[in-house]
Amino acid sequence: MPELPEITVIARQMNEEITGKRISDVESRQPKNLNMPVAKFVKTAKGKTVKAVTSRGKWIFIKLDPAYYMLINRGMNADLLHFTPNEKLPPKYQFKLTFSDKTGFTIQFQWFGYIHLVPEKDLTKHKLTARLGISPTNAKFTREHFKKLLANRKARTKNFLLNQKNVAGIGNVYIQDILFKAKLHPNRKISTLSEKEVNDLYNAIQTILNRSIQLGGLAYEKDFYGQKGKFTANEFLVGYKTGKPCPTCKTPIIKIKTGSTSSYICPTCQPLKQP
Ligand SMILES: [Zn+2]
Secondary structure, eight states, X not given: OOOHHHXXXXXXXXXXXXXXXXXXXXXXXXXXXXXXXXXXXXXXXXXXXXXEEEEETTEEEEEEETTEEEEEEOTTOXXXXXXOTTOOOOTTOSEEEEETTSOEEEEEESXXXXXXXXXXXXXXXXXXXXXXXXXXXXXXXOHHHHHHHHTTOOSBHHHHHHOTTTBSSOOTTTHHHHHHHTTOOTTOBGGGOOHHHHHHHHHHHHHHHXXXXXTTSBTTSBOTTSOBOSBOGGXXXXXXXXXXXXXXXXXXXXXXXXXXXXXXXXXXXXXXXXO
């Protein structure tokens, strides 16, 4: 499942590639992905020009001129691929957007996914994105912002960070190494974290996510040009490494149940300190 690094990589590539281009055609083979009937969607999108492409959490925001947004969520996994004229298209694509220069992109969802068109003035009313927290890659995600976010919260650290309303873009993949790097047990209560631990956690979020962005994201996820990322299983510190030695102290890594998710931890480096 794509998380913040994979979405960031693809949004940056799209911003470079499609900004300034004018939409000339749209095709949808799976109308349930859209937030309006296909004919209306096509009519609304046609003729609009891409102003910029950004991301927030697991959503891609294509800003259109005049005054619209196309919001894309790739769901569990989807190939979102650029094409040039005469290039062979993926046979099972469900969505195709073509620009006036005959380039464009296709989307092939694996399971669910969304492509929504929203007037700019109604963006804050778009239920699925309006309440998303700030992404750690956003300039607004400062140390001060993070401290304020954690103040007076009683949730457990892992659950808190996975809640997209608090922080947008962290999922069950990268959270493993973030908590390890910050030396925190997933079940530590936010209210028991020291100032140093909050600082370490902020640093760990930035370090782990930015390293994956630099590597182009996870090795099983494709970018806008169909290239796979270079963040392979070897890159994980403790994630998915049950029984392997902790990179710091050599204690075997264990897999534990934490609520509805699994966690990979070093029981020595990440003890569950009770207040
Ligand atoms: Zn350890």
